[in-house]
Amino acid sequence: SQQGEEDPQALSIQEGENATMNCSYKTSINNLQWYRQNSGRGLVHLILIRSNEREKHSGRLRVTLDTSKKSSSLLITASRAADTASYFCATGHSGGSNYKLTFGKGTLLTVNP
Protein backbone atom coordinates (compact mmCIF):
# COMPACT_ATOMS: atom_id res chain seq x y z
CA SER A 1 0.00 0.00 0.00
CA GLN A 2 1.17 3.53 -0.75
CA GLN A 3 2.24 5.57 2.25
CA GLY A 4 2.37 9.09 0.85
CA GLU A 5 -0.40 10.69 -1.17
CA GLU A 6 0.19 13.97 -2.98
CA ASP A 7 -2.40 16.62 -3.52
CA PRO A 8 -3.30 17.98 -5.99
CA GLN A 9 -2.69 15.42 -8.73
CA ALA A 10 -2.07 18.23 -11.20
CA LEU A 11 -1.35 21.94 -10.83
CA SER A 12 -1.05 24.59 -13.54
CA ILE A 13 0.27 28.07 -12.75
CA GLN A 14 1.84 31.09 -14.43
CA GLU A 15 5.54 31.82 -14.29
CA GLY A 16 6.37 33.91 -11.23
CA GLU A 17 3.57 32.47 -9.09
CA ASN A 18 4.15 30.21 -6.11
CA ALA A 19 3.28 26.51 -6.26
CA THR A 20 2.25 24.49 -3.22
CA MET A 21 1.99 20.72 -3.17
CA ASN A 22 0.88 18.62 -0.24
CA CYS A 23 1.64 15.12 0.94
CA SER A 24 -0.26 13.10 3.53
CA TYR A 25 0.81 9.81 5.04
CA LYS A 26 -0.60 7.23 7.42
CA THR A 27 2.03 5.81 9.77
CA SER A 28 4.98 7.19 11.73
CA ILE A 29 8.06 8.06 9.70
CA ASN A 30 11.81 8.57 10.11
CA ASN A 31 11.94 11.15 7.37
CA LEU A 32 10.06 12.55 4.40
CA GLN A 33 11.73 13.32 1.09
CA TRP A 34 10.67 15.28 -1.98
CA TYR A 35 11.82 14.35 -5.47
CA ARG A 36 11.37 15.88 -8.88
CA GLN A 37 11.00 14.01 -12.17
CA ASN A 38 11.18 15.55 -15.60
CA SER A 39 9.27 13.69 -18.27
CA GLY A 40 10.96 10.44 -19.26
CA ARG A 41 13.85 10.90 -16.82
CA GLY A 42 14.88 9.62 -13.41
CA LEU A 43 13.97 11.25 -10.13
CA VAL A 44 16.13 13.94 -8.59
CA HIS A 45 16.27 14.41 -4.83
CA LEU A 46 15.21 17.89 -3.67
CA ILE A 47 14.92 17.96 0.12
CA LEU A 48 14.91 15.53 3.02
CA ILE A 49 13.23 16.53 6.28
CA ARG A 50 13.64 14.43 9.39
CA SER A 51 10.73 13.56 11.66
CA ASN A 52 12.02 15.92 14.37
CA GLU A 53 12.25 18.89 12.00
CA ARG A 54 9.41 21.24 11.11
CA GLU A 55 10.72 23.27 8.21
CA LYS A 56 13.61 23.26 5.72
CA HIS A 57 14.65 25.58 2.96
CA SER A 58 16.72 25.08 -0.16
CA GLY A 59 16.90 27.96 -2.59
CA ARG A 60 13.35 28.61 -3.82
CA LEU A 61 12.05 25.47 -2.10
CA ARG A 62 10.45 25.37 1.33
CA VAL A 63 9.28 22.14 2.94
CA THR A 64 7.21 21.87 6.09
CA LEU A 65 6.39 18.78 8.11
CA ASP A 66 3.56 18.41 10.60
CA THR A 67 3.86 14.99 12.23
CA SER A 68 0.70 15.54 14.30
CA LYS A 69 -1.30 15.86 11.09
CA LYS A 70 0.89 13.40 9.20
CA SER A 71 1.35 15.86 6.38
CA SER A 72 4.02 17.80 4.52
CA SER A 73 4.00 20.59 1.99
CA LEU A 74 6.42 21.66 -0.71
CA LEU A 75 6.39 25.33 -1.70
CA ILE A 76 8.18 26.52 -4.83
CA THR A 77 8.42 30.29 -4.88
CA ALA A 78 8.71 32.48 -7.97
CA SER A 79 8.18 29.52 -10.28
CA ARG A 80 9.86 29.21 -13.66
CA ALA A 81 8.93 27.28 -16.79
CA ALA A 82 11.88 24.98 -16.01
CA ASP A 83 10.11 23.91 -12.79
CA THR A 84 7.58 22.01 -14.93
CA ALA A 85 7.86 18.41 -13.74
CA SER A 86 6.25 15.79 -11.54
CA TYR A 87 6.94 16.08 -7.83
CA PHE A 88 6.88 13.07 -5.52
CA CYS A 89 6.96 12.75 -1.79
CA ALA A 90 8.54 9.66 -0.28
CA THR A 91 8.21 8.57 3.31
CA GLY A 92 10.99 6.69 5.03
CA HIS A 93 10.01 4.41 7.86
CA SER A 94 11.76 1.63 9.69
CA GLY A 95 10.64 -1.51 11.44
CA GLY A 96 13.33 -3.44 13.24
CA SER A 97 16.31 -3.72 10.92
CA ASN A 98 14.20 -3.00 7.86
CA TYR A 99 13.95 0.44 6.34
CA LYS A 100 11.48 1.27 3.62
CA LEU A 101 11.02 4.31 1.39
CA THR A 102 7.53 4.55 -0.09
CA PHE A 103 6.62 6.93 -2.90
CA GLY A 104 3.35 8.67 -3.57
CA LYS A 105 1.78 9.01 -7.00
CA GLY A 106 3.07 12.52 -7.59
CA THR A 107 1.83 15.98 -8.49
CA LEU A 108 2.26 17.12 -12.08
CA LEU A 109 3.23 20.79 -12.04
CA THR A 110 2.96 22.84 -15.22
CA VAL A 111 4.41 26.35 -15.17
CA ASN A 112 3.20 28.40 -18.12
CA PRO A 113 5.54 31.08 -19.48
Next chain:
Amino acid sequence: DGGITQSPKYLFRKEGQNVTLSCEQNLNHDAMYWYRQDPGQGLRLIYYSQIVNDFQKGDIAEGYSVSREKKESFPLTVTSAQKNPTAFYLCASSVDLIQGSSYNSPLHFGNGTRLTVT
Protein backbone atom coordinates in the same frame (compact mmCIF):
# COMPACT_ATOMS: atom_id res chain seq x y z
CA ASP B 1 31.15 12.77 -12.58
CA GLY B 2 29.61 10.22 -10.25
CA GLY B 3 26.24 8.79 -11.11
CA ILE B 4 24.06 5.89 -12.10
CA THR B 5 23.93 4.58 -15.63
CA GLN B 6 21.02 2.55 -16.90
CA SER B 7 21.08 0.92 -20.28
CA PRO B 8 19.52 0.70 -22.72
CA LYS B 9 17.15 3.68 -22.59
CA TYR B 10 14.52 1.83 -24.66
CA LEU B 11 14.10 -1.94 -24.89
CA PHE B 12 11.67 -3.97 -26.94
CA ARG B 13 11.02 -7.67 -26.44
CA LYS B 14 8.60 -10.33 -27.52
CA GLU B 15 6.36 -11.94 -24.95
CA GLY B 16 7.91 -15.05 -23.44
CA GLN B 17 11.50 -13.78 -23.58
CA ASN B 18 13.59 -12.92 -20.55
CA VAL B 19 15.33 -9.56 -20.65
CA THR B 20 18.06 -8.06 -18.47
CA LEU B 21 18.27 -4.37 -17.62
CA SER B 22 21.66 -2.97 -16.70
CA CYS B 23 22.40 -0.63 -13.78
CA GLU B 24 25.90 0.59 -12.91
CA GLN B 25 26.91 3.17 -10.28
CA ASN B 26 30.23 4.82 -9.50
CA LEU B 27 29.08 6.60 -6.34
CA ASN B 28 30.56 3.94 -4.05
CA HIS B 29 27.10 3.43 -2.56
CA ASP B 30 26.35 0.24 -0.68
CA ALA B 31 22.60 0.10 -1.27
CA MET B 32 20.93 -0.28 -4.66
CA TYR B 33 17.30 -0.52 -5.67
CA TRP B 34 15.01 -1.30 -8.58
CA TYR B 35 11.67 0.47 -8.95
CA ARG B 36 8.92 0.11 -11.48
CA GLN B 37 6.89 3.13 -12.56
CA ASP B 38 3.52 2.84 -14.27
CA PRO B 39 1.32 5.79 -15.28
CA GLY B 40 -0.66 7.08 -12.31
CA GLN B 41 0.83 4.59 -9.84
CA GLY B 42 4.02 6.21 -8.64
CA LEU B 43 7.09 4.06 -7.94
CA ARG B 44 6.91 0.53 -6.64
CA LEU B 45 9.90 -1.30 -5.18
CA ILE B 46 10.90 -4.53 -6.95
CA TYR B 47 14.17 -5.55 -5.24
CA TYR B 48 16.86 -3.92 -3.17
CA SER B 49 20.35 -4.82 -2.08
CA GLN B 50 22.17 -3.53 0.97
CA ILE B 51 25.54 -5.16 0.32
CA VAL B 52 27.28 -7.30 -2.27
CA ASN B 53 25.92 -10.85 -2.60
CA ASP B 54 22.76 -9.98 -0.70
CA PHE B 55 19.38 -8.73 -1.90
CA GLN B 56 15.81 -8.59 -0.65
CA LYS B 57 12.41 -8.71 -2.30
CA GLY B 58 10.44 -5.51 -2.46
CA ASP B 59 6.69 -5.12 -2.86
CA ILE B 60 6.36 -6.55 -6.38
CA ALA B 61 9.23 -9.05 -6.83
CA GLU B 62 7.24 -11.78 -8.60
CA GLY B 63 8.49 -12.35 -12.13
CA TYR B 64 11.78 -10.54 -11.54
CA SER B 65 15.26 -11.61 -10.47
CA VAL B 66 18.43 -9.72 -9.55
CA SER B 67 22.07 -10.32 -8.71
CA ARG B 68 24.65 -8.25 -6.83
CA GLU B 69 28.05 -9.76 -7.59
CA LYS B 70 29.81 -6.40 -7.59
CA LYS B 71 29.20 -3.26 -5.56
CA GLU B 72 28.86 -1.20 -8.73
CA SER B 73 26.35 -3.37 -10.56
CA PHE B 74 22.77 -4.47 -9.87
CA PRO B 75 21.19 -5.98 -13.02
CA LEU B 76 17.48 -6.76 -13.14
CA THR B 77 16.07 -9.64 -15.17
CA VAL B 78 12.45 -9.43 -16.21
CA THR B 79 11.36 -13.01 -16.73
CA SER B 80 8.59 -14.44 -18.86
CA ALA B 81 6.69 -15.06 -15.61
CA GLN B 82 6.09 -11.33 -15.16
CA LYS B 83 2.53 -10.84 -16.38
CA ASN B 84 2.67 -7.12 -17.21
CA PRO B 85 6.32 -6.30 -17.91
CA THR B 86 5.78 -3.17 -20.02
CA ALA B 87 6.81 -0.27 -17.77
CA PHE B 88 9.47 2.33 -16.98
CA TYR B 89 12.18 0.81 -14.77
CA LEU B 90 14.30 2.96 -12.48
CA CYS B 91 17.47 1.98 -10.67
CA ALA B 92 18.65 3.92 -7.63
CA SER B 93 21.37 3.84 -4.99
CA SER B 94 21.99 5.29 -1.55
CA VAL B 95 24.86 5.42 0.90
CA ASP B 96 23.52 2.76 3.20
CA LEU B 97 20.22 1.37 4.41
CA ILE B 98 20.95 0.11 7.85
CA GLN B 99 23.31 2.19 9.91
CA GLY B 100 21.97 4.92 12.21
CA SER B 101 21.79 8.27 10.46
CA SER B 102 21.91 6.62 7.06
CA TYR B 103 18.23 5.99 7.43
CA ASN B 104 18.17 9.57 6.24
CA SER B 105 20.20 9.18 3.06
CA PRO B 106 18.50 10.22 -0.19
CA LEU B 107 18.26 8.08 -3.30
CA HIS B 108 20.19 8.80 -6.47
CA PHE B 109 18.38 7.64 -9.60
CA GLY B 110 19.41 6.64 -13.08
CA ASN B 111 17.47 7.91 -16.09
CA GLY B 112 15.50 4.73 -16.50
CA THR B 113 14.85 2.04 -19.08
CA ARG B 114 11.52 1.95 -20.85
CA LEU B 115 10.66 -1.69 -21.55
CA THR B 116 7.97 -2.60 -24.06
CA VAL B 117 6.90 -6.21 -24.40
CA THR B 118 4.58 -7.20 -27.23
